[in-house]
Amino acid sequence: MSNVEEKPIYLDNHASTQVDPRVVAVILHTMTTGYGNPNSVDHVFGDMAAKMVVAAQCEVAKLIGGDPDGVHFTTGASEAIQLAIAHAVSNRPHRDIPLRVALSAVEHRAVLDAISLQEDNGNVVVTWLPVDNFARLDLEALKSACASGIDLVCVMAANNEVGTLYPIEQIAQIASSANASILIDATQAAGHIPIFAVDWGITYLTVSGHKMYGPKGIGALVTLPNISIRYSHGRLRSTGNGTPNVPGIVGLGEACRLRQMEMIQDEPRIAAQRNHLEALLLSTISGLEVNGDRSNRLSHNLHLSLPDVPNDAVLARLRNRLAISTGAACTSAVDTPSHVLNAMGLAEELQNGAFRIGLGKFTTDDEIERAAGYFAAAVEDTRRAIAAI
Known part of the structure; x- marks a missing residue:
């Protein structure tokens, strides 16, 4: 014995x-070879780092059927969720009327907390959508809520506890028919199921590196390309956000590339x-x-x-x-x-x-x-x- x-x-x-060893390898390469600041475009080191960030945007977009111009890097999915909800609140149809939000009680705590904060500040009113004992969303309740008037629908692509998958294409169609935006928390689902964000008309979608064999401390908010997000760690055109986390960004990009293949x-x-x-x-x-x-x-x-x-x-x-x-x-x-x-x-x-x-x-x-x-x-x-x- x-x-x-x-x-x-x-x-x-x-x-x-x-973390996938192949992801570790590209992160190490970035830290030891591509260590330039992507905001320093006056020399080849900055150019190299900037190109790495752009390449990573493309890989994230490919994985979830998004547009590279809509990929905004964050410190993780929680920050991406907060950013999406804050953007929706700031751009609500009527500034003097709270944003009308529909969501279920089984959403991730990051979504519930972000919505609760906005609710406490008088910026949103919530319509709660019921689920059954399998955590499946009541689509008829969603249709009814949207018919009554909803500005933003928040639904996860897959439940982070019991694993139930949600018909996000159908949910997006229901939201779109009511002219509502939609936030899909794809943190648990990205890299595990096919997603086509642009084709399905998903306004906001969030991903996280450490849920798909990538590094911690990096995620992304993916928006439709016509949406302007002023704040984002990885956007080269952002202002006042410091130096992007290039190793993390490149690691997330590689993790997304590998999930596409495998x-x-x-x-x-x-x-x-x-x-x-x-x-x-x-x-x-x-x-x-x-x-x-x-x-x-x-x-x-x-x-x-x-x-x-x-x-x-x-x-x-x-x-x-x-x-x-x-x-x-x-x-x-x-x-x-x-x-x-x-x-x-x-x-x-x-x-x-x-x-x-x-x-x-x-x-x-x-x-x-x-x-x-x-x-x-x-x-x-x-x-x-x-x-x-």
Whole structure:
């Protein structure tokens, strides 16, 4: 028997992904060779850096079917969301009337917080769109809201907890028919599903590097090309924004390029691994339930609940073996129920026993087998401990 300790298994790819080594290589090249300031266009070093930024804009645009002129680099998806909402508020049809916004209660916390801030300032009024117990959006409710008058629709492309995919092309058509703008939070979906932002008429779309095997601290707001955004870290024509994060921008561009090439091959394989893990766990753990829309979800998402086992007790037993989470990384450190699961109407015991598992392109078949064993053993151990009390 080997005495070598096995490396912990990483299955928390919704929170953050491993940076692809090829992305690391281009970032290193940028830092050691293309280190010029892209705003310094008086010499070849600045020109080289500027061309790298423009090339990255093109790669981001290609991945989500956008226009390169509409790619505005930010420090991440949260900042991109804030920027999009602030732009929509500033350009609302009537300055003395709040922006009419429609969104669901399962949106990412970054969207909810940005809207809440604008609401507190009297800049927006909100129409809440219901979801069912699979986190699916009620499209009839959206149509009704738009018919009554909506200026901005905010919908995620894929839920960051239970993985449910949303029909964003259809949603964009509904918004467009009511002359409403639309913000698509594609943070979890970009690089995993096909998106055609310009063709679908998506006004604002957000992406993040560290959700698709790129670096942290870089994201983008992608707008229709006729929209003018004054503030953006990566735009060379911006004013007063300092030096662009060229290594991060180039890393995001490379991550987008690789997802364009490999998404079609990667996602079915990852989905097959997810399905195998799901089958293993369902066959060995009694009472286990799968949350979300199992027929229409992200390929790497597996969201589970155990009604009789507190999730924190299970995770305590897995900490050094298996990295999974109880929910979204933005709220997992806060001892509050998931707003997503609550909006879905899940019973309290299912919320308290919820686990989010996120596979990735670097997950191996062996890790799937080991992860199933670790998880089942942790649940069994927790149940024994509870029974002994």
